[in-house]
Amino acid sequence: PSRPRPKVILIIGGPGSGKGTQSLKIAACYGFQYVSVGELLRKKMIHNATSNRKWSLIAKIITNGELAPQETTITEIKQKIMKIPDASGIVIDGFPRDVGQALSFEDQICTPDLVVFLSCANHRLKERLEKRAEATGRPDDNPNATERRLTNFKQNTIPLVKYFQERGLIVTLDADRDEEEVFCDISMTVDNKLF
Ligand code: UP5
Ligand code: MG
Secondary structure, eight states: OOOOOOEEEEEEESTTSSHHHHHHHHHHHHTOEEEEHHHHHHHHHHHHTTTOHHHHHHHHHHHTTOOOOHHHHHHHHHHHHHHOOOOSEEEEESOOOSHHHHHHHHHHTOOOSEEEEEEOOHHHHHHHHHHHHHHOOOTTOSHHHHHHHHHHHHHHHHHHHHHHHHTTOEEEEEOSSOHHHHHHHHHHHHHHHHO
16 A cells, blocks of 8 residues: 655745744654755755856845745755655745745645744844854845845735635744744644644
8 A cells, every 4th residue: 555645844934933943843853854945945056056057047046035936946846855765744944935836836746734834023033144144154144135035025925824824724823932932832733733
């Protein structure tokens, strides 16, 4: 008999809301595989930007804090997921960014089992990103790109959250608290919805 397909959790939220932090905790706690879409794209862009025109353009887009083309993003996710041998669950960090991506994910990959929206005040997002920028060399942790990331997030997220709400798939959590408190709510949600 074929195995049941892995449970799929999507983690969305503004830049700095803690998507990466919380996704890694979920993966560790439940033994799920972790896929960061931002990281996937950044790795690929760094690797290919000098030799490939498409990726040199995408590198510019991401470095400016804008969204990579939808089809490329979906293709990368699909390839990554197909390489995961057998997992009971997959946590996807930072995807989808808008309704178009959500529709395309469902068309081409699957319907998610759960979407978690990490809701966090704008000033807090900025504060966290500024703090992190001092420590990391992420190409998009510069003031201009950060502003674009925040603006894009604000524009796209309300319709996206509404879309998943109408389908009963999303849980919104207050991410403006200690990491541990946020994770406590996430794990209760995962336990309730997926097990
Ligand atoms: N921190 C975390 N939680 C905290 C808490 N509860 N209290 C206090 N501090 C907390 O956290 C950010 C910082 O805050 C860290 O220093 C952390 O310690 C602290 P992190 O977990 O890194 O937050 P995260 O939401 O992951 O922030 P990130 O900056 O990664 O968010 P972005 O959405 O900007 O980044 P992502 O990698 O998802 O996307 C980057 C770019 O890739 C996009 O702008 C876009 O260009 C491209 N992209 C696409 O084009 N399409 C996609 O589908 C996805 C990405
Ligand atoms: Mg992240």
